[in-house]
Amino acid sequence: MGKEKRFVRVYKESSIGESNEVWVDRTSGVNYFYHSSGYGGGLTPLLGADGRPLVTRLMDTED
Template structure:
C-alpha cells in the first residue's frame, strides 16, 4: 500500500487532497464533500498530467 502518498490535504467536511503515484510520479486530485467524492489526474495549464520527477527525494 505504499504506491500512493498523500502530499496535501485541505478541509474537513469539504476535503481536497493531492496524492502522488510513487511509481509513475503522476499527481492526482481527490475531492470529497460529505459522502460523495471523486479522483482525477491533476493537470497543468497545457492539459498534461502534473508529474513529480524526483519521487524518492520529494516524498
C-alpha cells in the same frame, strides 16, 4: 520490511464535511486531486497548462 504503498498524500486541506487532497503515484509520479464531501468523492489527475498530467519526482521517504 513491509510492502511500500504506491500512493503518497502530499497535501490535505479540510473543513467540516469536506476535504481536498493531492496524491502522488510513486511509480509514475502523476499527481491526482481528490475531493470528498459528505458521502461522495472524486479523483482526477492534475493537468498542467499544456493539458498534460503534472508529474512529480518523489524523494525516497519513510512512512
